[in-house]
Amino acid sequence: MSSRPVSERAVIFLIGAVQFVNILDFVMVMPLGPDFAKGLGIDISHIGYLSASYTGAASVAGVVGGAFLDRFDRRKALAVSMLGLVVATAAGGLATGFTTLMMARVLAGLFGGPATSLAMSIVAELIPVERRGRAMGAVMGAFSIASVVGIPLALKVAELGSWRTPFLTVAGFGLLVVLGAIFFLPPMRRHLEEGRRQDHPVDAMELLQNRDVQLSYLMSALVMMSGFVLIPNISGYVQQNLGYPRDSVGHIYFFGGIVSFITLRLAGPRVDKLGAFRVGVVAAVLGVFTTYIGFIHYPAWLPVSVLFMGFMMANGLRNVAYNTLTSRVPSNAVRARFMSLQSAVGHMASALAAYLSSVVLVTLPDGKLGGIEQVATLSILMTVMIPFMMRVVEQRIRARDQGGALQMGQVAPAVALAHPPSDHH
Numbered sequence: 001m002s003s004r005p006v007s008e009r010a011v012i013f014l015i016g017a018v019q020f021v022n023i024l025d026f027v028m029v030m031p032l033g034p035d036f037a038k039g040l041g042i043d044i045s046h047i048g049y050l051s052a053s054y055t056g057a058a059s060v061a062g063v064v065g066g067a068f069l070d071r072f073d074r075r076k077a078l079a080v081s082m083l084g085l086v087v088a089t090a091a092g093g094l095a096t097g098f099t100t101l102m103m104a105r106v107l108a109g110l111f112g113g114p115a116t117s118l119a120m121s122i123v124a125e126l127i128p129v130e131r132r133g134r135a136m137g138a139v140m141g142a143f144s145i146a147s148v149v150g151i152p153l154a155l156k157v158a159e160l161g162s163w164r165t166p167f168l169t170v171a172g173f174g175l176l177v178v179l180g181a182i183f184f185l186p187p188m189r190r191h192l193e194e195g196r197r198q199d200h201p202v203d204a205m206e207l208l209q210n211r212d213v214q215l216s217y218l219m220s221a222l223v224m225m226s227g228f229v230l231i232p233n234i235s236g237y238v239q240q241n242l243g244y245p246r247d248s249v250g251h252i253y254f255f256g257g258i259v260s261f262i263t264l265r266l267a268g269p270r271v272d273k274l275g276a277f278r279v280g281v282v283a284a285v286l287g288v289f290t291t292y293i294g295f296i297h298y299p300a301w302l303p304v305s306v307l308f309m310g311f312m313m314a315n316g317l318r319n320v321a322y323n324t325l326t327s328r329v330p331s332n333a334v335r336a337r338f339m340s341l342q343s344a345v346g347h348m349a350s351a352l353a354a355y356l357s358s359v360v361l362v363t364l365p366d367g368k369l370g371g372i373e374q375v376a377t378l379s380i381l382m383t384v385m386i387p388f389m390m391r392v393v394e395q396r397i398r399a400r401d402q403g404g405a406l407q408m409g410q411v412a413p414a415v416a417l418a419h420p421p422s423d424h425h
Contacts, residue, residue, distance in 0.1 A: 011126050012138050014180050018082060018119045019142035021174040022112050024150040025089050026054060028166055029105070032154060035163035042098045050105050055347050057109025062344025065114045065337075074125070075185045078118040079178050084111030086174040093167030113347070117339040122185070124327040124335060130272060133324040137268025140320060141261050148257035207334055207341070212396055216329045219389040220342050221349040223322050226287075226382035227315055228353040229375055230295065233361065234308070237295070241368045244304050252305045256312040263316035268324070276325035280390040283317035287383045290314055295376035318386065325390060328397050 029050055036042065088108035095101035119139070127135040154166040207213055238244040238252070271279050290310040293299065298307075330338035356378070362370040 008127060008131070008135070010184060011122070012135050014177070014184055015119045015123055016139050016142045017177045017180065018078065018115060019139055020146055020150065021082070021170060021177055022085065022115050022119075023142055024146040024154070025085065025108055025112060025170055025174075026051075027146055028151055028154040028170070029054070032158060032163055032166060035158050036095075036101070039163050040095065040097055040101065042101075050102055053102050054105045054109040054112070055351055057106040058113030059344045059347035059351070061110045061113035062117065062340045062342075062347060065117060065340035065343075073187055074118055074122050075181060075187055078115060078122065078185070079181045081111050081115035081118060082174060082178045082181060085115055086171045086178060088112075089167055089174060090171035093164040093171065113343050114340060117343045120323070120327065120339050121335045124339075129328060132327060133271030133276075133320065134268035136324045136327065137264040137266070137271075137320045140316075140323065141264045145257075145261065148254055148261065152254070207337060212329050212393070212400070213338065215389065215393050215396070216326045217342060217345045219322060219386065219393060220326065220345050222382050222386050222389060223318060224346045224349040225353040226379050226386065228350040229357045229379050229382075230291070233357055233369065233372070233375070234311075237369055237372055238304050238308075241372065242298065242304055252308040255305050256308045259309040260312040260316045263313045264320055267317050267320040271321050271324045275394060276321040277387060277390045277394050279317055279321040280387045283314050283321060284383050284387045286310065287314035287318065288380050291376050291380050291383070295379075296373050322386070322390065325393055325397070329393070 033050075085108055088104055088111060091107065092101060092104035095104055120136075123135050123139055124132065154170075157165045157169055244252075267279060290307060293302065294307040294311065326342060357375050360371045360375050360378075364370045
């Protein structure tokens with residue numbers, strides 16, 4: 001890595017900006033759906049395909065990126081990925097119909113997926129492990145900011161201009177982030193040097209054969225599925241089943257986003273101090289409680305906004321804990337490859353969870369969602385399993401770090417993922 005001094009605050013701010021652009025590009029599409037559906041003459045029932053096209057493309061990009069992302073300077077790779085996302089977002093604002101808009105969203109997913117993996121890789125490489133939880137929490141706060149600030153601003157900009165204006169605005173801001181990545185991040189080639197020192201460079205298949213990697217990806221899948229089996233249906237559930245007014249739905253996302261942002265900032269230091277497992281247990285208990293109370297036996301006296309804030313707090317705690325933990329699994333030489341494949345696993349798991357919920361749920365004659373109790377029960381069962389997975393992964397990493405490189409399963413010693421001693425502190 002370059003000898004240029006690196007400010008951790010600057011790195012966290014810049015990577016947070018990368019995540020903000022990436023996340024806002026994804027989450028603003030659904031709220032803007034009625035606007036561009038009217039402008040382009042698109043059937044409003046087809047808007048969901050646009051979200052699915054992004055997620056599917058990001059999953060494919062994760063698999064493909066796992067084969068080559070670690071062969072490049074991370075700074076340059078991030079700049080290229082973000083530039084591709086900028087072009088795709090601008091193309092969405094220039095779409096002339098459903099087909100061209102879907103093609104733009106596919107392109108956005110192909111570049112947005114790798115950008116997320118590279119951003120997290122840079123944080124894990126530049127921030128020491130003893131402060132990494134705090135850094136991960138700060139970077140992940142971009143999701144909350146996108147929800148609290150980004151979506152309302154995108155909707156307001158669309159009112160002042162047209163549905164195309166938010167796409168072009170986000171693309172312009174993304175271009176500034178690209179320039180920031182080029183000029184403020186240092187060259188990041190240490191992983192290339194470590195890879196050259198290996199007698200047997202690790203390819204994607206060998207990476208997937210490592211037991212630590214397998215357990216980490218299984219944990220990631222459980223985290224994503226436990227959340228996304230419910231998340232796509234929350235708006236419909238609170239309106240149809242709980243009678244929450246449509247005009248106030250934005251309020252629960254606003255306050256939920258604020259709680260999520262605070263939780264993410266506070267959770268990072270707790271993970272650094274207490275470990276991922278203990279924070280994960282607290283998140284699981286809170287998650288099970290809010291899911292049971294909110295979706296299985298909802299008390300009429302409980303405000304919907306309070307329920308949603310508890311749900312967002314549980315998800316925030318859990319996400320910081322598991323992301324910090326998984327960042328310790330790979331070495332620098334394979335970090336971007338590891339995280340790219342993890343991104344693919346997460347997108348696939350999210351899509352599967354959404355599909356499962358669609359199979360189980362039905363619309364009852366009175367307009368309510370039937371089967372929500374079964375979906376919530378499935379979420380609870382997966383949530384309960386997550387702390388056990390965290391415990392296993394955390395213990396294996398601790399044993400590996402204390403005892404040096406540990407050969408596991410069928411993986412050759414040269415493929416072991418232990419960090420070199422210089423990475424510990």
